[in-house]
Amino acid sequence: MTKQTILGRVAQLAKANINALLDQAEDPQMMLDQLIRDYSNNITEAEQAVASTIGNLRLMEQDHQEDVEAAREWGEKALAASRKADVLRVSGQSADADRFDNLAKVALGRQLQSEKEAKTAEPTIASQTEVVDKLKSGLEQMKSKLTELQAKRDELVARAKSAQAQNQMMDAVKNIDVMDPTSELSRFEDKVRREEAKALGKQELAASSLDAQFEQLDTLSDSAEIETRLAALKSGS
Structure with missing residues (x-):
């Protein structure tokens, strides 16, 4: 199930007007029981999708952090190689100095590559973070709506039992009038x-x-x- 599908279903279910649905239902208790099953199933599916999305986001964040750390390390290596080249050049060892300068260039190239990879990942990470936040919010709304559904069902069952008891009592009273x-x-x-x-x-x-x-x-x-x-x-x- 894709993130877009999950987001759409979360939004649709979270916005459901329970009272309006009850007004249209021939058997409100049966409809509430079915809604509770649907919500429970959708919440389970949504939780799995959210967990997978969060997992992928955390992996991207780890890769990004590794790129940031690699860029820092390559920068330090480039600086160290450049300083070594400067020392060798002062002492007249031009060939060795050139070799260390070349190492510094290689390190700077690796640093630049790591920085680009880190920068490229940042918009995706931001987008995925927003998706995860929406999914979490939607899940909380769905759970709240499920609680509301369960309370409505319990209230409806209690009212039905009370009405049944009243009818039975009135029938008994009528029989002994x-x-x-x-x-x-x-x-x-x-x-x-x-x-x-x-x-x-x-x-x-x-x-x-x-x-x-x-x-x-x-x-x-x-x-x-x-x-x-x-x-x-x-x-x-």
């Missing part, structure tokens, strides 16, 4: 009232029967009294 004439409680109450009415009927019936018996007893008492009085009349009492 004492004002509902079709409820089991109402039917049981009707049954109790019918039994109570039956008991009242039996009591009333029993009371009527008892009154009739007492009335009959009163009638018998009156008849006996009449017979007694009649007998007394006949006997001349």
